[in-house]
Amino acid sequence: MVLLATCAASAQTPSEKRLQWWREARFGMFIHWGLYALPAGEWKGKPIPGIGEWIMNRAKIPVAEYEQLAKQFNPVRFNAEEWVAVAKSAGAKYIVITSKHHDGFAMYGSKVSKYNIVDATPFHRDPMKELAAACQKAGIRLCFYYSQTQDWHEPDGNGNTWDWPDESKKDFTRYLEEKVKPQVRELLTNYGPIGLIWFDTPRIITKAQSQELADLVHQLQPDCLVSGRIGHGIGDYDSAGDNQISVGTVKRDWETPVTMNDTWGFKKDDNNWKSTTVLIRQLCQIASRGGNYLLNVGPTAEGLIPQPSVERMAQIGQWLKVNGEAINGASPSPFPYELTGGLITTRPGKVYLHIFDWSRFAACCGPSQDIALGRLYGLQSKVRRAYLLANNSTLKISQKYYKATDLDQLQIQLPAAAPDANDSIVALDIQGEVRVDTSLRQQPNGVVTLPAHLGEIHNSQGGGLRIDSRGVVENWLRADEWMSWDFKVNDRGTYQVVLVTSEQKYGRGWEGGHRVSLDVAGQHLEGTVSNDGKEENPGDAYWPYVVSKIGSLKISKAGGYHLELKPQEIQALKKFGLTLVSVRLVPPAGMVTM
């Protein structure tokens, strides 16, 4: 036994060993705090658009002027234990705080640069020391954000083009050797065990330099993780884009940082708070797709976490107290598709159905007004018991296998109203292992969704069609590349064929006018990808969806089908091309399913 255990342990890579706690955690609190909290989004009486911590860059504030902020920075109301209590109340397992953002100001006592909170401000305290102690006490892992490439305070750092426009004079290696490495050494030497270093925006750093930095971290603290944004694929895990939630399961370790309003660093005029419901559902989406959720708060220059953030964190924590077993330490969904109106997580012996939209999930009415019927397709294991996590009440179920359509169906009797407005979870106790039909199949509401990231890609020589980090097609610029899917349908009928594509982020545009053909079930359809309406992207407000109607299609027999999507012409002037998210087959409203 002992021998076996040793073998198993040694089979783990160093990275996997470091990732153990992090994979279990699923949820962390991000803190963006720095001098930028003082102007709080306004410079010389003018509101500066964009994210608050970018104000120096957006307003092109000269170093000599921005530096003056340090003299006024005196966050007397900062209380490390209160901040850690906010994370704890939320059920967050780790805190990542900005030790140095792009503005170059160290928020800890640094011997490397006088431009730090202890030496340059009237505050003279080291908040990171205090946070380290408070985290230790509360059992929360402290982690540091560190901007390794951009540093607008240093002539050799990257990004300050207003004080130092001549890029040819910049010696990035000197900056890396003289500031970054010594500061990372301080952070990993003076604050006890650190969970991870969250590097950001790799930009011009070379692969060798990223590697040196990762090696330095691991040499100083072998258990400390390195975020994916160290660059060049060298991190211990992947970091998705800011506020970017992948559309499907990602088969690597990944994390998404998310803002609670529209900024990271405090901005006094930003009151565009996401609702607690949205935040809880984002956490569930990310967990169900195999990732970690890093939710940001931006404290004020006085040292207070804004009240709306404190409230939301506590509300997430209340929800997690009841439902945490479906998130912390849970695994991604074993199904290729998600529920209608919800999604799925799992752990050995359990499947959790997260129901966001009760009436969409329980689309079919029950035998009486008091009961709704929910259905799950494709679960092959026997369910011993189904119950609501909200109140532990047992739900009546029936399981059937329909041979003609090769369909496993679980039917669940639910109360007429959702017990939890954010996400009601139906837990299923499974006998033996969780086994599912992993084919793409029609859902109980009749819709068939063929996600781009689950399609087969047929590249041509020199072509570049691929799936980006969100799970969406990029670089589909040529008409000789195509995609196909296999799927199963239960219901006969006429379906509308819709293509869902993605705009570029930050409103950078969308390209339409592509002529495409679809071959399926012996029918050939042709249509144009035009903008027939926008659809909110539920996982990522930065990248809205565009819906295009291509035509209709008749399916006269239940069974397995193959669909080929072939362009005849792609518009690629803007180099966006056909940014496919999914092909959707939509049955007529009210179609009765079996």
Ligand code: H79
């Ligand atoms: O720390 C937060 C951001 O400051 C940092 N990453 C998160 C976690 C980040 N650094 N760079 N970026 C994000 C990309 C920023 C892009 C933009 Fe902009 C900022 C787009 C709009 C505002 C820069 C300024 C580009 C256009 C204006």
